[in-house]
Amino acid sequence: xxxxxxxxxxxxxxxxxxxxxxxxxxxxxxxxxxxxxxxxxxxxxxxxxxxxxxxxxxxxxxxxxxxxxxxxxxxxxxxxxxxxxxxxxxxxxxxxxxxxxxxxxxxxxxxxxxxxxxxxxxxxxxxxxxxxxxxxxxxxxxxxxxxxxxxxxxxxxxxxxxxxxxxxxxxxxxxxxxxxxxxxxxxxxxxxxxxxxxxxxxxxxxxxxxxxxxxxxxxxxxxxxxxxxxxxxxxxxxxxxxxxxxxxxxxxxxxxxxxxxxxxxxxxxxxxxxxxxxxxxxxxxxxxxxxxxxxxxxxxxxxxxxxxxxxxxxxxxxxxxxxxxxxxxxxxxxxxxx
Amino acid sequence: xxxxxxxxxxxxxxxxxxxxxxxxxxxxxxxxxxxxxxxxxxxxxxxxxxxxxxxxxxxxxxxxxxxxxxxxxxxxxxxxxxxxxxxxxxxxxxxxxxxxxxxxxxxxxxxxxxxxxxxxxxxxxxxxxxxxxxxxxxxxxxxxxxxxxxxxxxxxxxxxxxxxxxxxxxxxxxxxxxxxxxxxxxxxxxxxxxxxxxxxxxxxxxxxxxxxxxxxxxxxxxxxxxxxxxxxxxxxxxxxxxxxxxxxxxxxxxxxxxxxxxxxxxxx
Numbered sequence: 058x059x060x061x062x063x064x065x066x067x068x069x070x071x072x073x074x075x076x077x078x079x080x081x082x083x084x085x086x087x088x089x090x091x092x093x094x095x096x097x098x099x100x101x102x103x104x105x106x107x108x109x110x111x112x113x114x115x116x117x118x119x120x121x122x123x124x125x126x127x128x129x130x131x132x133x134x135x136x137x138x139x140x141x142x143x144x145x146x147x148x149x150x151x152x153x154x155x156x157x158x159x160x161x162x163x164x165x166x167x168x169x170x171x172x173x174x175x176x177x178x179x180x181x182x183x184x185x186x187x188x189x190x191x192x193x194x195x196x197x198x199x200x201x202x203x204x205x206x207x208x209x210x211x212x213x214x215x216x217x218x219x220x221x222x223x224x225x226x227x228x229x230x231x232x233x234x235x236x237x238x239x240x241x242x243x244x245x246x247x248x249x250x251x252x253x254x255x256x257x258x259x260x261x262x263x264x265x266x267x268x269x270x271x272x273x274x275x276x277x278x279x280x281x282x283x284x285x286x287x288x289x290x291x292x293x294x295x296x297x298x299x300x301x302x303x304x305x306x307x308x309x310x311x312x313x314x315x316x317x318x319x320x321x322x323x324x325x326x327x328x329x330x331x332x333x334x335x336x337x338x339x340x341x342x343x344x345x346x347x348x349x350x351x352x353x354x355x356x357x358x359x360x361x362x363x364x365x366x367x368x369x370x371x372x373x374x375x376x377x378x379x380x381x382x383x384x385x386x387x388x389x390x391x392x393x394x395x
Numbered sequence: 396x397x398x399x400x401x402x403x404x405x406x407x408x409x410x411x412x413x414x415x416x417x418x419x420x421x422x423x424x425x426x427x428x429x430x431x432x433x434x435x436x437x438x439x440x441x442x443x444x445x446x447x448x449x450x451x452x453x454x455x456x457x458x459x460x461x462x463x464x465x466x467x468x469x470x471x472x473x474x475x476x477x478x479x480x481x482x483x484x485x486x487x488x489x490x491x492x493x494x495x496x497x498x499x500x501x502x503x504x505x506x507x508x509x510x511x512x513x514x515x516x517x518x519x520x521x522x523x524x525x526x527x528x529x530x531x532x533x534x535x536x537x538x539x540x541x542x543x544x545x546x547x548x549x550x551x552x553x554x555x556x557x558x559x560x561x562x563x564x565x566x567x568x569x570x571x572x573x574x575x576x577x578x579x580x581x582x583x584x585x586x587x588x589x590x591x592x593x594x595x596x597x598x599x600x601x602x603x604x605x606x607x608x609x610x611x612x613x614x615x616x617x618x619x620x621x622x623x624x625x626x627x628x629x630x631x632x633x634x635x636x637x638x639x640x641x642x643x644x645x646x647x648x649x650x651x652x653x654x655x656x657x658x659x660x661x662x663x
Binding site: 253256328336 | 447448555587618637638641642651652653656
């Protein structure tokens with residue numbers, strides 16, 4: 058197992074000092090060469106979960122009020138098992154870029170606007186690899202070709218503003234993979250792109266996975282995109298992973314009513330005009346979730362009792378398929394009752 | 396208005412082009428965002444306009460709405476050349492054609508309560524007293540599925556979906572004949588996106604509103620449109636009934652777009 062996240066919590070430190078949880082009990086694993094998609098709506102905690110793994114918040118990160126707890130075991134290339142959440146700053150610097158690459162939704166804010174693409178690749182390699190700058194520059198061409206550029210030499214000389222949105226995102230992939238990390242965290246990497254360009258980026262990631270055994274933690278709200286890239290899917294709602302399993306299983310036979318509702322809310326390409334079915338109400342406020350199951354106010358299957366009072370614990374439907382629901386869908390006894 | 400104007404297309408572009416000039420110091424060639432497009436919008440239809448970023452869909456929508464003047468060609472509303480409209484006529488056009496932008500927050504002043512933002516178009520157009528304005532606001536909110544409890548709130552206190560619905564409600568204040576919705580769901584979560592599509596569908600059903608739905612997402616267009624226009628590099632490369640364009644496409648570019656969607660797993 059390359060990454061094993063257990064009971065990850067992310068909280069917001071309030072002015073009084075107490076910590077208000079946003080992500081509670083997120084757990085999942087990513088194997089070598091595997092693509093896990095973390096799916097959820099705004100506020101579900103999916104991006105915070107990803108940022109927690111590279112600790113891009115806290116004392117020297119995005120928001121000093123955010124704190125993370127739990128365990129996130131990463132198998133490094135030296136074979137060592139390290140807990141990302143308990144590493145010191147210096148150790149983290151050795152992990153970021155070298156063991157874990159990160160691409161964000163908006164490449165424009167992640168790329169350095171005043172550096173040519175090649176210099177950003179060289180910088181990333183020089184930080185981690187024992188090679189000369191000339192050697193790093195030589196590798197830039199290959200990395201850009203791997204990211205799907207037919208003319209890597211030209212792109213290498215470009216500044217970010219000279220590239221289109223899809224090209225920027227692929228340049229970002231080349232930079233994120235410059236020091237050959239084995240895990241790539243991709244946070245909504247295609248959300249801002251057109252369908253055709255989205256496909257180029259997904260295609261690039263799929264190819265890198267096949268060729269280099271890259272593991273991918275793919276964060277997205279778009280089930281269409283996710284269905285193309287993910288081997289497994291973890292669905293997040295209200296700061297918890299509410300369902301996890303093989304992608305085809307989760308998408309075709311969702312066990313959690315939220316997963317089912319999310320799938321139904323997608324517009325479909327059917328010849329008959331069919332309106333997608335909205336999920337009533339608005340997503341749970343992660344800082345202030347309803348009691349019991351966070352989804353119960355929006356759930357068609359919620360009943361008074363457990364749903365409204367008890368947070369459902371994780372249930373294994375079978376090996377590798379987890380659901381947090383008092384009334385999971387699709388079980389034999391549920392079907393028998395019609 | 397004469398009968399001919401009433402029976403013809405509600406809005407129309409005839410060989411309309413729009414060129415933008417890049418406003419930088421060292422580069423000044425103009426870009427043709429839309430080139431010689433002719434399009435007639437029939438009353439009561441939902442016309443979907445689909446295409447990639449930069450294909451000219453928004454420019455086309457803004458010319459239809461009279462927000463942009465074509466650099467060549469003609470834009471008409473109920474048979475009248477928009478350039479000929481002045482004063483009261485122009486104000487009437489602004490009331491009849493409303494534009495919903497992707498970024499709903501931009502349509503609502505962050506410093507005002509939602510109620511004040513909704514009331515503003517009524518004040519500008521005039522003619523209604525306070526109780527009538529209030530009634531109109533409540534009806535528009537009901538049309539988009541919102542309660543009047545959020546009238547006293549500021550935009551930042553609303554969820555993304557509520558904000559977008561409030562922006563649509565604002566566009567309904569003047570009871571427009573035509574609503575041009577430019578990527579109205581692009582930045583919303585899927586569950587909220589479906590709510591907005593339901594709202595647009597209901598508007599069309601209840602008031603026979605003519606809707607132009609601009610989106611890069613073919614599945615969104617497929618859910619709502621009667622007719623679909625596919626834009627590519629400033630031109631409409633294919634236009635026709637939804638089923639024909641999206642399920643029996645003729646133009647290679649339409650086929651490519653549909654393939655990209657299928658490749659992304661949307662064609663389930």
